[in-house]
Amino acid sequence: MSYNISTEEENREIARRYKDLLKGAYQTFTDEDKREIRKAFDIAVEAHSSQRRKTGEPYIYHPIAVAKIVAYEIGLDTTSIISALLHDVVEDTDYTVEDIERLFGENVAKIVHGLTKISHLKKDQDASVQAENFRKMLLTLNDDVRVILIKIADRLHNMQTMDAMPTDKQLKIASETLYIYAPLAHRLGLYNIKTELENLGLKYTEPEIYKEIQDKIRQNKDLQDQYIEGFSSIIKEALDKEGFDYFIKGRRKSIYSIRKKMLSQGVSYDEIYDKFAIRIIYKSTIKNEKFDAWKIYSIVTDYFRPNPSRMRDWISQPKSTGYESLHITVMGPQGKWVEVQIRSSRMDEIAEKGYAAHYKYKNQNERESGLDDWLNKIKETFENQDSSAIDFVEDFKLNLYAKEIFVFTPNGELKALPKNATALDFAFSIHTQVGMNCRGAKINGKLKPISQELFSGDQVEIITSKNQKPNVGWLDFVVTARARTRIKSALKEGQKRTAEEGKEILTRKLRHLKITLNEKVVNELVVFFKLKTSLDLFYRMGNGSIDNNELKDFVSHRNNAFVNFFKNRIKRSAQNPDAVDKDEIVDKYDSLVFGSEEERLDFKMSQCCNPIPGDKVFGFVTINDGIKVHKKDCPNAISLQANYAYRIIQAKWIDSSKQEFKAILKIHGVDHVGMVNEITQVISKNMSVNILSLNISGLDGIFDGKITVSVQNKSQLQKLSDSIKKIEGIETVDRIYKH
Numbered sequence: 001m002s003y004n005i006s007t008e009e010e011n012r013e014i015a016r017r018y019k020d021l022l023k024g025a026y027q028t029f030t031d032e033d034k035r036e037i038r039k040a041f042d043i044a045v046e047a048h049s050s051q052r053r054k055t056g057e058p059y060i061y062h063p064i065a066v067a068k069i070v071a072y073e074i075g076l077d078t079t080s081i082i083s084a085l086l087h088d089v090v091e092d093t094d095y096t097v098e099d100i101e102r103l104f105g106e107n108v109a110k111i112v113h114g115l116t117k118i119s120h121l122k123k124d125q126d127a128s129v130q131a132e133n134f135r136k137m138l139l140t141l142n143d144d145v146r147v148i149l150i151k152i153a154d155r156l157h158n159m160q161t162m163d164a165m166p167t168d169k170q171l172k173i174a175s176e177t178l179y180i181y182a183p184l185a186h187r188l189g190l191y192n193i194k195t196e197l198e199n200l201g202l203k204y205t206e207p208e209i210y211k212e213i214q215d216k217i218r219q220n221k222d223l224q225d226q227y228i229e230g231f232s233s234i235i236k237e238a239l240d241k242e243g244f245d246y247f248i249k250g251r252r253k254s255i256y257s258i259r260k261k262m263l264s265q266g267v268s269y270d271e272i273y274d275k276f277a278i279r280i281i282y283k284s285t286i287k288n289e290k291f292d293a294w295k296i297y298s299i300v301t302d303y304f305r306p307n308p309s310r311m312r313d314w315i316s317q318p319k320s321t322g323y324e325s326l327h328i329t330v331m332g333p334q335g336k337w338v339e340v341q342i343r344s345s346r347m348d349e350i351a352e353k354g355y356a357a358h359y360k361y362k363n364q365n366e367r368e369s370g371l372d373d374w375l376n377k378i379k380e381t382f383e384n385q386d387s388s389a390i391d392f393v394e395d396f397k398l399n400l401y402a403k404e405i406f407v408f409t410p411n412g413e414l415k416a417l418p419k420n421a422t423a424l425d426f427a428f429s430i431h432t433q434v435g436m437n438c439r440g441a442k443i444n445g446k447l448k449p450i451s452q453e454l455f456s457g458d459q460v461e462i463i464t465s466k467n468q469k470p471n472v473g474w475l476d477f478v479v480t481a482r483a484r485t486r487i488k489s490a491l492k493e494g495q496k497r498t499a500e501e502g503k504e505i506l507t508r509k510l511r512h513l514k515i516t517l518n519e520k521v522v523n524e525l526v527v528f529f530k531l532k533t534s535l536d537l538f539y540r541m542g543n544g545s546i547d548n549n550e551l552k553d554f555v556s557h558r559n560n561a562f563v564n565f566f567k568n569r570i571k572r573s574a575q576n577p578d579a580v581d582k583d584e585i586v587d588k589y590d591s592l593v594f595g596s597e598e599e600r601l602d603f604k605m606s607q608c609c610n611p612i613p614g615d616k617v618f619g620f621v622t623i624n625d626g627i628k629v630h631k632k633d634c635p636n637a638i639s640l641q642a643n644y645a646y647r648i649i650q651a652k653w654i655d656s657s658k659q660e661f662k663a664i665l666k667i668h669g670v671d672h673v674g675m676v677n678e679i680t681q682v683i684s685k686n687m688s689v690n691i692l693s694l695n696i697s698g699l700d701g702i703f704d705g706k707i708t709v710s711v712q713n714k715s716q717l718q719k720l721s722d723s724i725k726k727i728e729g730i731e732t733v734d735r736i737y738k739h
Contacts (some may be wrong), residue, residue, distance in 0.1 A: 010058060014045065017064045018055065021081075022070065025736040031080040040082040040104065047093040054164040062157060063087060068420050069153035073193060075353040080146050083111040088149055090116045092737035107144075114147035115154075116729055149188065154179045156193055159200040161302045174204035189321035189354030206259070213343070215253045216269050224250065224276055231278055231332050238299045239280075246282040249541040251341070254276075263565060277339040291324050296342050304330035307337065315347075320416050322350050329525075408459040417454065420479050424450040427462045428483040435466035435486055451477040469494070471690040471710050473662060486605050499535050502542025509548065513555050528554050592629065594619050594651050603627040603651075609634035619649040663717050664708050671703040682723045683709065689720060706736075 005013070018041055023248075027292065029037070044063050049057035067084035072078045082104055089095045090112055097116070101109035159177055162170050178201035185194035203210045228250035239246055253275050263273055280300075284292045293315050300306075310329035318324045324347040332338035343351065403419040407426060415429055423443065427450070430433030438450050441463040454460065470490040478484055506525075507517045515521060522534045531537050540546045594601050603619060609631040611617045613667065616632040629651060630637055667679070676696055683689055689709055696705035711717045721733045 001157075013172055014058065014060055014064075017061065017068075021068045029078065036078060036104065037081055037085070038521075040085040041685045043095070044085045044636055046091060047089045047095055049094065053161070055161065059088075060093075061083060062161075064495075065157045065160075066150065066153045069156055069193075074149055074153065074190060075349075076146065076149060078108050079111070080150060083108050083115070083146065084150050084153060086112050087115045087154060096516050106302050111144055113149065114144060115150060137354065145188075148184065150186050152181060152188070152193060152197075159197060162200075163206065170204040177201045178205065187321065189323060189350065191317065192355070195254045195256070199254055200715065202256045202259060209259060210255060213269060217252065217255065217258075217275075224252070227336075227403065228276070228278060229334070231338065234303050234333075235300055238302070242295065242298070243298065244282050246280060246296075248280050249280060249468055250520050251277045251279050255299040256372050273337060274339055277341055278329075279341045279343070279348075281343060281345055284344045284346075286346070288587065289346065293342050293344070297326060297328060300328065300330060300342070302341055304332055304340075306330050310337075310339075315343075317416075319404060320353065324350060329407050345630055370581075405454060405456040407454050407456065410459065410461045418479055419424070421480070422477050423448060423452045423454060423460060423462070424474060425478050425480045425483045426454060427464075428478070428480065428486055430462065434462055435483060436466060436470060436490060437466060437468045438462055439465045439468040442593050471692070473692040473710055475689070495539055496535075498542035499538035500542075502540065506538065506541045509551055515555065525554060544716055545712070547715075591654050592617070592651055593654055594627070598652075598654070601627055603629050606630045606634070610638055613653050615653070617651050617653070619651040621647040621649065639652055663711055664706060664736045665717075665721060665724070666732075666734045666736050667696075667705045667707065667724060667730060668732045669703060671698040671701050672729050673705065675727075676727060678727050679705070679707070679724060682727065683720065685705070685721075685723075689716065705737075 019125075021473035022034070022037070041064075045060050048059040053059055053062060063085045066087060069082045070080050070084045074080075082497075086100060086104075086108070088716065091099055091517060097109050097113045097609065101483065124618070139487065155177060165173075166481055177197050182194050182197040182201060185191075185197055199210075228248075232248040236248070253272075258269065258275065261267070262269065267273075280291055280296055282289075282296060307329040310327075312325075312327040314323055314325050314327070324343065326342040327339060328342070329337055329339050335731050381441055386591060404416050406414050406416055409430070410416060415426065417429060424435065424438055426441070427438035440450060440463040441448050441452060442463065443452060443454070443458050447463075447612070470487045472491060473485060474487050478487065482669060503517075510517050510521070522537065526532070526537050528551075529537065529540070531540070537546075591600070592603060594603075601619075604626060605611055606620075606628045611629055611631045611634075617629050618632060618637070619627045619629055624629050627649070669675075674693075679696075680691065680694070683691055689711055692708040692710055694707050696703055698704075709720065711720065717735070721735070724730055724733050
């Protein structure tokens with residue numbers, strides 16, 4: 001694409017685009033607004049005067065276009081338009097944030113500073129650094145939500161003008177857009193922008209498929225227009241007769257959503273039937289708009305038979321993004337199912353522009369409290385900042401696209417939760433403490449476990465117990481970021497409490513061995529057991545990982561161990577200062593886990609690189625030989641990751657004493673009265689062991705049982721097995737590895 005235009009024509013074009021920005025903004029600007037916007041425009045023109053875009057065009061075209069998206073498509077105020085015009089000034093020119101604050105005030109400076117922070121994030125890095133960049137960007141929501149809204153507008157214009165970029169840059173930016181920006185636009189209620197970002201993302205990631213679907217849509221356009229016209233003409237007379245002020249339009253399914261449906265359902269383009277919907281948009285007052293929606297519903301269903309299982313009422317209960325609409329699927333002409341969307345002009349504006357339009361219709365107090373509520377829902381995702389960046393971003397994405405269900409409290413209040421949420425998610429949504437103490441739930445009057453999945457319309461009453469506390473098994477079935485964050489936090493607190501108990505146990509045991517616990521002794525113990533911190537030491541004492549024999553071993557080798565430690569350190573640093581003691585690593589990292597959920601799976605070590613505990617590794621799913629573990633710098637790693645990315649799973653070594661895992665014990669023996677009680681008593685007396693499930697059945701005096709427990713390490717499980725074996729009547733206790 002060539003760009004050849006004289007300076008005079010260029011200046012006229014800049015002026016024309018600026019006038020278009022002012023003319024297009026939906027709100028009426030005051031004279032003060034116009035003066036401030038003009039001042040921002042003049043500074044942006046002057047600051048970017050020497051810069052050009054990849055196309056050869058003046059750089060100022062970009063900030064004007066971003067400001068126009070902010071005004072037209074998101075409906076933001078003067079502050080945001082000024083910030084959009086200035087969003088690259090601090091990053092690319094000699095202007096500072098202090099200059100912006102002096103010229104335009106604190107709010108604009110804060111937003112521009114937030115946008116500059118995002119722009120400074122490093123590019124072209126590996127997945128974990130990229131995820132860390134996304135985390136930092138998402139955390140700007142805590143500063144001012146307008147930062148993210150302007151950033152989305154910035155990304156949209158970049159996607160719209162990406163043709164001049166090299167193919168590898170196009171692919172990277174488009175993938176990033178589909179990964180984070182489109183879901184974010186969805187969660188912010190910016191449905192038009194979300195759709196365009198998805199379509200443009202597909203255009204650059206799968207150009208051939210994009211063009212193929214685009215061509216087919218064009219070929220079928222006339223037929224679809226005729227169908228929409230035929231459908232509309234049938235109900236227009238009835239709507240006119242009732243005096244509605246309305247218009248009817250067709251909304252085609254986006255290229256991206258057609259592609260998604262083709263993949264998820266395994267069908268061709270021609271096999272997708274709902275390629276478009278018919279939207280009826282009517283004018284009404286706030287007081288009457290719900291009544292009018294149902295009146296139009298009644299008229300449509302007088303002419304076309306509705307599908308009762310495909311009705312969605314988001315007017316009585318709007319989505320948490322603020323989206324309101326009544327969706328029905330009816331059997332239209334020629335025996336085709338057609339989705340009809342009924343919404344007022346107010347609802348339509350909210351659907352197009354998201355939260356900014358939603359709060360335009362509120363008074364100032366409602367606006368501020370409503371925005372706070374909305375932001376708090378988003379911010380819940382940010383609470384677990386201790387997690388890895390990749391987990392953080394994945395958790396955030398989980399909440400962005402989640403479909404919603406609506407359930408009732410015992411008092412009849414309605415709560416919105418993501419689809420697949422459980423009773424425990426519901427408990428945490430009421431209050432953190434209710435979640436922490438949740439031991440069961442009454443769902444529609446029937447007693448159910450806390451893992452029970454909820455469905456729209458369920459009425460849920462949570463049953464609590466002061467003795468109940470979170471365990472690692474809870475993470476297997478909660479889906480909300482709020483619940484996951486609170487549970488992980490409680491487990492960490494539990495670890496601290498175990499460490500406190502461990503410190504007391506260690507003090508007592510060392511006293512018997514004629515040693516006083518002080519800082520020097522603690523350091524010696526940490527070195528002797530090859531740990532990292534005193535907390536690790538106390539925690540292992542608390543959960544029983546360090547027994548009496550090991551402590552006696554420490555005492556008998558105390559002096560030698562201390563001296564040898566320094567000898568080894570000196571020797572090692574003389575040979576290679578960066579060398580790592582392999583024994584130390586093997587001791588600390590004794591177990592392999594796979595995937596983001598850190599599951600324990602069967603695996604084999606690959607022969608090509610022979611990984612050992614502590615090496616950086618990944619899992620490769622073979623066709624006939626299960627999971628093979630390779631070192632990350634294995635000679636075959638690049639080839640495997642490039643050609644079989646879909647078969648790579650992340651893997652890492654962990655210290656099993658620091659992490660709980662599930663184990664299943666199978667018990668067999670002669671039954672007697674009180675047997676179950678004795679078994680549960682023994683388990684509860686073993687520190688830090690939780691029963692996840694217990695299933696015992698007896699026949700003719702013989703019983704078999706299966707107990708699933710949560711333990712911290714193998715030695716703890718062995719001690720538990722030995723304790724159960726001592727119960728009268730127990731003959732065998734075996735560990736089994738599958739349900």
